Structure formats: structure tokens, C-alpha cells
Amino acid sequence: GIEEFIILDLFRNKKPVYKNSEAIIHDIGDGVLNVEFTSKSNAIGEGTGLAMQKAIEIAEEEGWKGVVIGNNAKQFSVGANLMMVAMLAFQKDFKKLNEITNDFQQVNMRLRYSKIPVVVATQGYVFGGGVELSMHADSVMATAESYIGLVEVGVGLLPGGGGTKEFAVRLSESMYPGDVVIPKLIERFKTIATAQVATSADEAFDLKYLDHTRDFRIINTNRAIAEAKKRVLHLSDTYVMPDKKEVKVMGRTGMATLLAAINEFKLGGFITEYESHIAKKIAYVICGGDLTGEHIVSEQYLLDIEREAFLSLLGEQKTMERIQYMLENNKPLRN
Structure with missing residues (x-):
């Protein structure tokens, strides 16, 4: 039978499959690899x-069953790594910022x-890029x-690694013929725009950070x-790479609805003026531009319009103030 617990410390004396300054790949037996972050x-x-x-x-080329990411x-x-992002943004090195954002998006697509x-x-904590x-x-x-949440708005950004x-x-996958999409659209949008954090796995299912089907x-x-x-081994028997997805977006129709919602959030005091500016960019991406x-x-x-919106926010003074405040005080600034 499969072991009840896997303690990665027990693999420390073994030669890792791969290692760099931020992560280690362990062979955890039965043809499964584990990526452990050490940053x-x-x-x-x-x-x-x-x-x-x-x-x-390695798994694809050498015939491993699959990969676990966990620690x-x-x-x-x-x-x-907010410090790295902040340094590049202060230096106005948008070429490098575009590169690392694109790299993370593509890593996630590779997953x-x-x-x-x-x-x-x-x-x-499972925040931002972790989600x-x-x-x-x-x-x-x-x-x-x-504790699961896309909290990027707190530092003046939107999720830029594929989260938005x-x-x-x-949302597109949840649509069906005759579906009333608008309430769902507002609900999903609100989760990111107000940086909602689920305080349990159960709540994460409600906020759609987790999906009951998988x-x-x-x-x-x-x-x-x-x-x-165990899940990797279960899936590996009949695993085939998923087909590329076609995504149905709402365009300007959705945008009009979300702009009205943003206005209400602002009038109700749920979001600040600058947060409404960020929210409009989130709405733009979710609706497909x-x-x-x-x-x-x-x-x-x-992903391209998400990355563009992410980089544009890194060029804004108020985002830089939020990032700096978070790095210095470990809590968000509501400017």
C-alpha cells in the first residue's frame, strides 16, 4: 500500500534528481517526482x-508517472517574489519584467x-502565484x-501569472445553453477585484479557487x-494531455456590467479610487478585452492581455507605493 505520510526531510541525504537555489526535485518513489520550494x-x-x-x-522524457508540487x-x-518585482519596477526594467511574467505564465501552461x-x-498560506x-x-x-487567495490587488496589481x-x-467552462451568465461574471470578478481570501479549503471551493470536479x-x-x-498514480494510468481550451468571453457587454458593479463597489466604500482603476483592468481581461x-x-x-495589464500597473506610482508599503510593513496600503 501507499505510505500514509511523506516527509521530505527523509530525502535530504539522497541525491536529488535536480536542485537549484530555490527548489529541489525529489524522487518520492513509485515513479513520482516531487518539486519542493526552498525559497x-x-x-x-x-x-x-x-x-x-x-x-x-524529466518526467516526460524518462518515463516517470507524474509530478507532485508540495512541501x-x-x-x-x-x-x-515581490522584492525582485519591486527592484525591476523601480529600475523601470520592463523588458525583464515582461520576460519573467511571461515565463511564469508559460510554466503554468506547461503544468x-x-x-x-x-x-x-x-x-x-496559498497566495497569488501559489494559487x-x-x-x-x-x-x-x-x-x-x-488560506487561499489571489491577493495581488493589495499590492496594486492583478494576477499576472495566468490567474485572471x-x-x-x-467562467466559460461553467456556461450552459440558456445560462444567466451575468451574476456569475460579477461574482468571479469580485473575488479577484476585492482580493478575497478563503480561510478554509471549503470556502476556496465557494470562491472558485478550487474546483469540485478535480x-x-x-x-x-x-x-x-x-x-x-496517490492521485498522480491514479491519474497516470489513463492520462492524456488535455486539449487546448477555447474560451467564451463577454466582451463589451460584460465590461458594461462590470463597470457598473465597480461604480457600486466604490460608492459603497468597498474599494478605493485606485482600486477601481485596477478593477477596470481586471474586468478588461476577464471579458476578453x-x-x-x-x-x-x-x-x-x-494571457497576453493579462500580462499587458499587469505590466501597465507596474508603471504606476500608486502601485509602487503599495508594493513598498507591503515590503516594509507586511500589510496592504489602501491608497
């Missing part, structure tokens, strides 16, 4: 991205479109005590990686 607060940076890419490459730390991941199953085990990567996996084993795109994808709640945190491994009415678009099209 400060398990922040996502170039090294973690490289390791995830490497794990999939035994208190927090799964606090999200992107989704690979020849082997990828399962994420989460616990504690984005888990939303692109085949399955998430989320421990009951997980993914909300559009999931994700699971794990009661015992210590079993998360073992359960993720400036299109007349409903359209079918590709995920890459959405």
Missing part, C-alpha cells in the same frame, strides 16, 4: 519556475499541457486549513503529499 516563504521566482519546468521535462513547510507559498499528471498539495500554479494543475489536494485568465476560463480537501495536513502522490459582444478566444490571447 524564503516559498516565494515563487525564477528558480522555482525552472524546477517545475525541469520536473515535467512540508507551514505555508505552501506566499506568492511571487496544464503536459504528457503526465501534475498534482499540487497545499497547506497554510495561479495550483489552478493550472490537474488536481489540488488542499488541506482543510488552507483562469477565472475567465472557468480538487479535494484533505483533513490531515501531514498526509497532503502522500495523497497527492475590447470585443463586440461574445467571442471565442484562446488562452494565449487572454
Whole structure:
């Protein structure tokens, strides 16, 4: 039978399959690889991205069953390495910022479109980029005590690693003939625009960070990686790479609705003037940009407009103030 617990410390004496300054790939037995983040607060940076890419490459080329992304730390991941983003933004190095944002988007797309199953085990804080990567996996084993949220608005940004795109994808997947889409659109939009954090795995299902068709709640945190491994083995028997998705977006029709909602949020004091500016950019991405009415678009099209919006916000003074405040005080500035 499969072991109840997988403690990564027990693999420290073994030669890792791969290692860099931010992550380690372990062989956790039965043909399964595990990517463990080792960066400060398990922040996502170039090294973690490289390791995830490497794990999939090795698994595909050398016939492994699949990949688990998980760690035994208190927090799964606090999200992107904000210090690195801040430094590049202060230097106005938009070429490099575009490169690292695109790299992270493509790593996440690789998690989704690979020849082997990828399962994420989460616990504690799962913020920003940590949510984005888990939303692109085949399955998430989320421990009951997980705090899950796309919190980028707090630092004057929108989710730029595929998270905003993914909300559009999931909205599109939930549509059916005769469906009343507008209430759903507002609901999904509000989750990102007001940086809602689920304080449990159950709430994360309600906020659509987790999906009942593929994700699971794990009661015992210590079993998360073992359960993720079990899931990989279960999926690997009949696994085929998913087809590229066609995404239905609402275009200007959706935008008009969301602009009215943003106005209401602002009048009700839920969001500040600057947050309404960020919210408009989120609305633009979720609705697929400036299109007349409903359209079918590709995920890459959405990633491109998401990245463009993300980079444009990094050029704004108020976003820089928010980032600086967060780095200095570890709490968001509402400017």
C-alpha cells in the first residue's frame, strides 16, 4: 500500500534528481517526482519556475508517472517574489519584467499541457502565484486549513501569472445553453477585484479557487503529499494531455456590467479610487478585452492581455507605493 505520510526531510541525504537555489526535485518513489520550494516563504521566482519546468521535462522524457508540487513547510507559498518585482519596477526594467511574467505564465501552461499528471498539495498560506500554479494543475489536494487567495490587488496589481485568465476560463467552462451568465461574471470578478481570501479549503471551493470536479480537501495536513502522490498514480494510468481550451468571453457587454458593479463597489466604500482603476483592468481581461459582444478566444490571447495589464500597473506610482508599503510593513496600503 501507499505510505500514509511523506516527509521530505527523509530525502535530504539522497541525491536529488535536480536542485537549484530555490527548489529541489525529489524522487518520492513509485515513479513520482516531487518539486519542493526552498525559497524564503516559498516565494515563487525564477528558480522555482525552472524546477517545475525541469520536473515535467524529466518526467516526460524518462518515463516517470507524474509530478507532485508540495512541501512540508507551514505555508505552501506566499506568492511571487515581490522584492525582485519591486527592484525591476523601480529600475523601470520592463523588458525583464515582461520576460519573467511571461515565463511564469508559460510554466503554468506547461503544468496544464503536459504528457503526465501534475498534482499540487497545499497547506497554510496559498497566495497569488501559489494559487495561479495550483489552478493550472490537474488536481489540488488542499488541506482543510488552507488560506487561499489571489491577493495581488493589495499590492496594486492583478494576477499576472495566468490567474485572471483562469477565472475567465472557468467562467466559460461553467456556461450552459440558456445560462444567466451575468451574476456569475460579477461574482468571479469580485473575488479577484476585492482580493478575497478563503480561510478554509471549503470556502476556496465557494470562491472558485478550487474546483469540485478535480480538487479535494484533505483533513490531515501531514498526509497532503502522500495523497497527492496517490492521485498522480491514479491519474497516470489513463492520462492524456488535455486539449487546448477555447474560451467564451463577454466582451463589451460584460465590461458594461462590470463597470457598473465597480461604480457600486466604490460608492459603497468597498474599494478605493485606485482600486477601481485596477478593477477596470481586471474586468478588461476577464471579458476578453475590447470585443463586440461574445467571442471565442484562446488562452494565449487572454494571457497576453493579462500580462499587458499587469505590466501597465507596474508603471504606476500608486502601485509602487503599495508594493513598498507591503515590503516594509507586511500589510496592504489602501491608497
